[in-house]
Amino acid sequence: MPHSKGMRLRVNGIVQGVGFRPFIWRLATELKLTGRVFNDTGGVIVELNCSAAQAGEFAELMLQQLPPLARIDAMHQEALDLPVFSSFAIDVSQSGIVTTGCAPDAATCPDCLSELFQPGDRRYHYPFINCTNCGPRLSIIRQIPYDRASTTMVEFTLCAACQQEYDNPADRRFHAQPNACPDCGPHCWLETPGGEPVASETPFQALGEALRDGQIVAIKGIGGVHLACDATNEQAVKRLRERKQRPHKALALMASNIEAIRQFARVNEQDEALLTHPAAPVVLLSRQENPEQYKIAPSVAPDNTKIGVMLPYSPVHHLLLAEVDFPLIMTSGNRSGEPQAITNDAARSQLNNIADVLLLHNRPIHNRLDDSVVVAGKYGTQILRRARGYAPASLPLPSGFSAGQTLIALGGQLKNTLCLIKDGRAVISQHLGDLHDASTFDEYLHTLQLYRELYENAAEHYVCDMHPEYLSTKHGVSLEEQGNHLTRVQHHHAHIGACLGDNQYPLAGDAVLGICLDGTGFGTDETLWGGEFLYGGYAAMKRIASLAPVPLIGGAQAIKSPWRSLYAQLRQCFTAGQLAEMTDICPQFADPMCNSFEKMLTMQLNCPLSSSAGRLFDAVATALGCAPAQITYEGQAAIRLESLAQTCQEDVEPYHLRITDNQVVPQAMWQQIITDLRQGRSKAAMAMAFHKGLVIALSEMTLKLKAAYDFTTVVLSGGVMQNLLLSEALQDTLQSSGFKVLTHQQLPANDGGIAFGQALVALAKNQ
Structure with a gap:
């Protein structure tokens, strides 16, 4: 030639x-x-x-x-x-097996949606319509290379018409691995909770009738099973909460289109772009104050001024929403504390006492994918949970990092994700959840093996958190015992490293100040940190200031009982006898258990010191009456406190938190709070005064540290930074003081981002 x-x-x-x-x-x-x-x-x-x-x-x-x-x-x-x-x-692939992993699952594209509702089209009302521009990817892949034989579609042989589309490069279904039609592809059916088939030629019409009757339905979709009910029916929502044993945590909604969402929530351009993106995440939106239509049930999100809403993202959802004229609850199909069901058998066993009817199908889901959650803020989009639609899209390593290193970061205990490094890129897994549940830990191990195979990552270097009791750390130790290299990275260093990497901050960049606010993380001094000022970069960071440490009375029990944090905080200012007389501030202070607290504090028994910002929020929330005696989900008290502050209609003076010996000390603030409570001040104003006061204290500490350390960039991370009222005000203040401020862009500020940070820190230490 x-x-x-x-x-x-x-x-x-x-x-x-x-x-x-x-x-x-x-x-x-x-x-x-x-x-x-x-x-x-x-x-x-x-x-x-x-x-x-x-x-x-x-x-x-x-x-x-x-x-x-x-x-x-x-x-x-x-x-x-x-x-x-x-x-x-x-041409066919030229260099052997293609090993670039897998694209994220994507919402139904406009072309497929048009065919779905076009009478006469051969895929009219077909619940599994897709093309190369949409449909399942990560949820169905079993191994590499990404072709039909490597997915759960292998058991469905293409008919002649589908095969012709698959083979034609001019067709938008060319090499669409999940391609199918009613003649050759998967199908769905209805079942009773007892597993009996429900005869129906139009299952979605039957589901619509069940939803109108206030019933709860289970729907197997792309990445797992959802539970749905009428979001405007308070009794149905309460029934779902009771059966699912999820008393307070917000439930996500699904509405048919943007105009339907506008009936009950405020949608700006940024929100609309997120809602209509192929990732189709749950978007947190402000409520319409007096909706004329679609009055959302109060029990949907009782702790929050915002509600999470998404658009239909699979043909199954589109067909269901076409049958009802109201928004639906669309929450994960699982029992409380267990991962979302993905198999038909798991749906039958987990949901038989929750759902009144189940819509199942025979396209297997190989990899569980929760719905992603995002919120649009003043400084861009915050990803709160990165899963379906976003994972496993990779991120480049910042400049200066070697493209030759290969390693795997194992993440944390809560909101776990994995991070695989190879060829100068980082692949971050979907949100896997909290590892204390055995089923979630099994999913974690499955996902680790899957990603190793998908990306041909044969790393013998692993990275984990320093906390010895995290299951991810214990797994790292077991891998180390098998001869692999293990690097332990301090929790908050990983948070700051993740944010630096999220902003492509170069390895050789100047030292930064990291402000990391979260619940708790194991510190280098073996105490529990959570309100930290760290100075340095990827390779090393030094703790140079913090929130004043306070005992966690009962250890982990203090996280579940916010009033224990209030007791510990006020015990820094008052005697035990004085606290016993403060039942007007906190009724639990009359509990005889407080006598045990005093013994525990005196003997330093199960009362580890912690600088946790999360526990400070818990204490303030309890004092202002917006925290339950026992929380039912992580961050509940802090979410209620932020929501309370957002209702404040007046300009308030901030509370005063003192800066002493490189610690932010809240004792003076507590004196003000007690006085304001007894004088009957608006609790919304008090909640706002706390947020403002904390922002000022963090900013003042930053300026103080600037006098002793050389930095111009401040990095904000940690789960507490998801509080937009706090983080946006802090960013405003720091920028007005001349600092460059970095916040998360593509990864969560919470523990869902730390695997990336762990990886970058380990890479920097081994450059």
């Missing part, structure tokens, strides 16, 4: 399994260019018989017209001798 000068484009990013090669084929054909496109182990290669100028034009159009699910992270062009091609072709 004769050769001539040509151009080669190497494209890296999310470019496999997302219709990228047929897109390139169509673009080249339109431009009348000859050549070929193929996958290799690192991405996609495009070879063109053309000049450099023509290749530049091609690349520009490629960037402008990318398929919806594609993402280009890097592109390199080079001139070389190429065969003279007679046409443009899609």
